[in-house]
Amino acid sequence: MTHLTKSEFAARHGWSKSYVSKLAKQERLVLTVDGKVDVEATELLLADSADPSKAAVAARHEENRVERDVRSQLQPGTGPTAVLQPDPAPGGTHNFQKAKAHREYYLAQLAEAEFNKVQGNLVERQAVEDAAYSAGRMLRDQFFGLAPQLAAELVAMNDPWDIEKHLVDAFRRVFNEVGKMNSADLSQAITQS
Structure with missing residues (x-):
């Protein structure tokens, strides 16, 4: 387990300190008793709670960070691919991708049912x-x-x-x-x- 201060965690990812503070307010950081960031657990939580529709924005920001020569501070596997393909959530934590896919599936089902009603293929x-x-x-x-x-x-x-x-x-x-x-x-x- 790796424990870093919030400043070190921000530097590791090439993020501003204010962004890491924002993540803490959103309870998307896993903090130890002494206030340090548990890196592995936090990265897993961030991957599980990431909005897949924001993947292009995350990739664009990642490119900008690399262009600013932050590559030396990045660890392998923490780029946009970690956002796009998270590991399964452990024991009942919220998984944004699954929830969004579930919602989209049922919205598509409702749209199809409404279409069939309009076409006269379904009745009450x-x-x-x-x-x-x-x-x-x-x-x-x-x-x-x-x-x-x-x-x-x-x-x-x-x-x-x-x-x-x-x-x-x-x-x-x-x-x-x-x-x-x-x-x-x-x-x-x-x-x-």
Whole structure:
């Protein structure tokens, strides 16, 4: 473990002392009990909490530091690649890259769902459930409505073949009426909910 003062840590990276103080205020420095910077832990924390969208800015600043002849103060592996490809975060610490990727994934999912709604490929689930319930209830009501209609007619019949034929015709009539429910009726049932 390497422990440096804040000034030494700033010089090591070619940063100003005020920037290291800013990192300390943001709690992005791992400090020891005596106030020194734990270099390895701090670099890991900085890599995990770095914003990947700022990688180009970090690279540009790195180039400027190198141009000012700070190369001798830099350690291998502390350049922009450390910002772009951090090691996995140990035991439950916040990983900015994973959180941002997670957020972007779900925003893309929402955008895709909204696009499909606009295109008419998706509808609200509750509206479809309500329309299916209404259609099923209508079918059930028409079938239960057959009993009082057919009772008087069936009492007068004694041939099983005629009774069966009469029932099949009545059932077919109900199914045809329900089948005539066109897409406009279904669309109206969906939008009513």
